[in-house]
Amino acid sequence: MTPAQLRAFAATVRLGSVKAAAADLEVSEAAVSMHIAHLRKELGDRLFTRTANGLAFTPGGLRLASRAAEMLGLQDRTILEVREAGSGRRMLRIAGSALFAEHAAPGLIELFAGRADDLDVELSVHEPQDFAPLLLTRAVDVAIGPRPAVVDDALSCTPFLNYQVIAVVGRDHPLAAGGVTAAELRDQTWLLGPSAVGRTGMVPAVLRRLGVPEHNQRIFQSHAAALDEAKHGKGVALAVAFAVAKDLAAKDLCRLAGPALPLRGSWNLLALKDRDVSPVAAELRRFVTTPRAIQAMLRGAGVTAGRFRPAVHVTLWS
Incomplete structure (x- = not known):
């Protein structure tokens, strides 16, 4: 063969x-x-x-x-591995969900990669349902995102960070004054990041629960771009709570209290089990649950060029 x-x-x-x-x-x-x-x-x-x-x-x-x-x-x-041995460098390939990639990956990658001069980290964004095939075919070393409904017997799953998805608007938006109903939320313009495009995950779940029609959804290349539009009163945005804490404290954004919100989730690291996992993936699996790693993700530190290769999102409308 x-x-x-x-x-x-x-x-x-x-x-x-x-x-x-x-x-x-x-x-x-x-x-x-x-x-x-x-x-x-x-x-x-x-x-x-x-x-x-x-x-x-x-x-x-x-x-x-x-x-x-x-x-x-x-x-x-x-x-x-042969190429790594010849070049004297190691490569860690991470598949991440869109929410994790934008909000928590930069801080984690910067801290983890900074611990070793011979390590490069490559991050790509994928739908969570693709994690298992990517890992089993060794296309990536680890996958990070929501916990799958069923974890393959060949994979380990390590939970490490809980988070909330909340709805926010700019301080001058009409809904900023108080509580809102499901009907009011449904009729708003929703300003969304790339995670809204997928079939699974927290953001699509919120949109389905509220019954937000597709013509009320505007998709941006990043969640940060969607939040920037929300600050200018253009509509409702969904955000990871810790990522907008400073904006809420400064009252640049206001949190909405409504049905189906907030939605709670957790990020999990999936990797091959101990017999098959690569050494650098096993190292990240241990590191990701440490207080230093959690703080780095919440803080959202930037990354240096060459350490982190972010994905490019392209959304097409017809």
Whole structure:
């Protein structure tokens, strides 16, 4: 079995068709079919058959699907470790939810990376439902965000920070005067960061609970940009409570008390279990629960260039 054959089969399993796998791998359908044919011949198993409802995998095909992800992940990890050894540097790849990436990641990364001169940290933003596949295929070393409804047996989950999501408006906004009803909130213009785009997480949950229509939602490239608009009385913004404490104290923002608010959540660090976790990921898992790390996240310290590569959010309207 070659890596190319395993990648072709894994993509076919993940996407449900040879055509989709070929597009994802940027090769021809004939190339994917050839790789799968070689696997079938070598393993003596059909692996899957085509049906009216898609692909039906044999027991052997399902077993290979699991092993292919493991072997490809191990290959990628080995390549990374060899490159790190040759360059004398280590890399920690973090997948984070949008809320964590903007509000807590900078302080954590700055403090953690500053403890070692040979460590680079790369942060990318992903939907929480993608965390498990990213970790199991070793595309990232750790994932940080809300706790999944079900934690894969191969993963550990370490809770480390509770937070609240609150609704705020500028001090001159009409709703700043007092309590509000669900109907009043529903009819407002909502100024939202990139976490509102996803299907899961705290912000989409609030919007669903209140029944905020899509035409009342304005999405910005960052939560900070949405809050800046809220300070100018342009609408209602959702914010992590600790991130706007100074604005609330200065009365630049006013907190709204209404139904479905505040919403409480927690950030959790997901990683492979001890047998498979990388040393630097295990180190972060221990570090993230310490008082110094918690204070750094709440304080939101900046990061130095080269330590932190933030994601770029692009939102398109049609």
